[in-house]
Amino acid sequence: MSVRNTNDAAKPAGMKGKAATINDIARLSGVSKKTVSRIINNSPLVRKDTREKVETLMREVGYTPDPLARGLAFRRSFLIGMVYDNPTAQYIVDMQYGALDALRGSSFELVVHPCDSRSPGYIEGVCRFVQQQKLHGVILVPRASEDQALADALEEIGCRFTRIASLPLDETSQMVVTHDRDGAAEAADYLLSLGHRDIALVTGPSAYRSAHERTSGFIEALAKRGIELPKDRIVEAGYTFESGVAAAEKLLLGKKRPTAIFTGNDEMAAGIYKVALRAGINIPRELSIIGYDDSPLASRLWPSLTSVRRHTRDTGRTAAAMLIQPDGQPTMQIASVRPHLIVRDSCQPPQDE
Structure with a gap:
């Protein structure tokens, strides 16, 4: 990304007379190029103090991002996928509502991908979905979340994910455990x-x-x-x-x-x-x-x-929130959503024999 020189006097020595680049902004502010890109694209994944420091520097050196590059980055950064293979429609609806609760007001949108984990080639289909949509991350819902081969494939293509399961499945991925x-x-x-x-x-x-x-x-x-x-x-x-x-x-x-x-x-x-x-x-x-x-x-x-x-809706909310944690904040590896019995009218002591 290059820009025109609008404030040459404010630039540090060695930069005067030339256009600042995103690499210059990252180097001078002491953050990664990825963080600068997120700030440019108004991503919620950046701490307030970091955003203010970088935006101040960009103004001082007259840095204006390339609109085309900004648009491409936006499309890549603001989609969360939900991958599921589950026959219970209400469960999936509640899970989506929960995820949308977490994403509301964050600039992220939810896209869903139903799949059949018993069909050949389904893992390749999920990876293709991730790459074509340029997803920021994926929520894996049971039964898809229980497939270690799918988790390994997503890890290999560099896709972050949160797994929802009844117990912890491994030590490396982010998990929401439902007990x-x-x-x-x-x-x-x-x-x-x-x-x-x-x-x-x-x-x-x-x-x-x-x-x-x-x-x-x-x-x-x-x-x-x-x-x-x-x-x-x-x-x-x-x-x-x-x-x-x-x-x-x-x-x-x-x-x-x-x-x-x-x-x-x-x-x-x-x-x-x-x-x-x-x-x-x-x-x-x-x-x-x-x-x-x-x-x-x-x-x-x-x-x-x-x-x-x-607590299906809470589970979806927690899984989505884990994926959009801002840079610099600690990321939880395992979260718990615990079940409990709701007593109504369908049970009573058995009749005497």
């Missing part, structure tokens, strides 16, 4: 406190780490109280309403049904409601149900669904 195991354990403790002993579990798909964490947390909490969950009381489903219906048909239409069911998300819990209604099973008198997510669906069902609140 799914703890939320499932709280659900188990609540059912046990009501007196339930014949309990069933509808899990998410085994390809999702969140499903493993919720399953483990629930089973371990039962085991601490001396309750072993039989294999025929555990049904894997797909985090969808339809898969919840299929799981409920296995659990509720046999000779002996459980008195309580914990599901890996609210969508599957809604599927269980449908089967119970069709079979004439009263909730909660004959069957207690707990979901996970505490999505808007939970309070809209009748009776309203007891569910583990995972």
Whole structure:
């Protein structure tokens, strides 16, 4: 970037008679060329005192940036991507709202990229998305966030990212940890406190780490109280309403049904409601149900669904905020968003035999 000489007298010795460059501004102000570029483009990623010092120097030496170069830098610096592979629409919407909360007023915009992590070439597709959009950084949402090969590929092309997952996945990347195991354990403790002993579990798909964490947390909490969950009381489903219906048909239409069911998300819990209604099973008198997510669906069902609140919007907000931390401020490597149980009307003590 070169500029015309508008204030030659104010220039340091050795610069008089020639146009200042961005390299000169960086050298004289003691900051990086990247920081000067961010100041030129009004980036929020610069501390106030640094911005004031550099802007003062630019005025003193008459530095005016090249408008074309400024436009190119702007397009590169102000887009945050969100990459997701998740079947639950409300979860993704809440995650986007959270990210937009953090970006509001920052000059950054959000662009989304749905993908299928089971398809060949999906990692190359994500990297192509990052490079074509010239992204400042990427939020990785489960299940995409759980793929170490994708994280490694982004690291290789120099793309910063934040991973959202149920537990820490490595020591180097920025993480937002959702502690799914703890939320499932709280659900188990609540059912046990009501007196339930014949309990069933509808899990998410085994390809999702969140499903493993919720399953483990629930089973371990039962085991601490001396309750072993039989294999025929555990049904894997797909985090969808339809898969919840299929799981409920296995659990509720046999000779002996459980008195309580914990599901890996609210969508599957809604599927269980449908089967119970069709079979004439009263909730909660004959069957207690707990979901996970505490999505808007939970309070809209009748009776309203007891569910583990995972604070999805807060999670998206935290992940986006980590990506746009100003230069010079400490960057958090791991943040936590902890779940907790929201008790409503879908559970009560089991009926006497």
